[in-house]
Amino acid sequence: VPRRPDQKEWIQRQAALLWAERGYHGTGVQELCEATGLGRGALYYHIGTKDELLYEISIGSVVRMVGEAEEIMALDLSCSERLRLLSESLMANIAERLPEWVVFFHELGSLRGAKRDEVMAQRDRYEALWLQLAVEGQNSGEFRKVDPLIVKGMLGMHNYAYVWIRQSGQKTPEEISHIFSDVLLRGLVSDPTP
């Protein structure tokens, strides 16, 4: 029987919903069987161990973001325009994959060893792309000289949306991204030479 990738993703979503609500350690495999309607055998066949499932959910979210960010960084656009696109891509992804991000943010500590290292390496790679943009903008004079730690602040501004974005109601992820990047860019961009 070939594994259907869409079923695997569907199981990942059910697990993410369950863990986002009750925590990884607070949820047994039995509850995942109930949520998916699968028996233990079928579940293990599709996802391997509970540990592997957590890894797949976590790495899936970050790898997707790294891919999008690399595409954006390769575009022939100003640093400000690419910053807007990075912001849009991140906010859209948080909104679309909310339970997966809750699991990512809350359960990174539940991953161990090589799996944890790999997820953190991808996360660092994502942050490095934002940092690269900030540095590029400063070197070209498009941005002011600002401590690189600002990148952690910009990412936090977006990432933390996983806590409240469900309640933000009327605004689309794109609109939220624009509110944030307008203020950030105004804060970052150099004064026009008089």
Added chain:
Amino acid sequence: VPRRPDQKEWIQRQAALLWAERGYHGTGVQELCEATGLGRGALYYHIGTKDELLYEISIGSVVRMVGEAEEIMALDLSCSERLRLLSESLMANIAERLPEWVVFFHELGSLRGAKRDEVMAQRDRYEALWLQLAVEGQNSGEFRKVDPLIVKGMLGMHNYAYVWIRQSGQKTPEEISHIFSDVLLRGLVSDPTP
């Protein structure tokens, strides 16, 4: 035997360290007994149930922040200056009470009923103070007109530091706050009338 408040705080810190590392649901009362060197009886005497302990840790962090923010808001200072102070106060508190904040951010969903409502009401009250400042600044013309959702972004920028502030090494919480509020204020403050 009177309960000593410093011992209660010390137990809260041990629990926060344990739960920040392994999760609230992933940790039994036995592990808390081992971490504190207290027997079950003594532990329950000091802290009540595990549930109450989670509540005390969570509400303690937010109530402290609300108190500081109310004091800052009452100062006879410009909106920009008060925003700087709010930022400093929040970043200092996250750095000082890191395990408690990890528990707060990760385990809010583990609180139920009235306890959860009370913690969330205090959290909303804290956010309302930042929002009040943003609105005041816009009404007086000190700040540009920006969607109030920016307040969630500014808070996220700070709050998310609980993930990385341990690794930020050389920078003090005050320095981090200044990097962030410099960019935010430049993004928010109105252009000087020519």
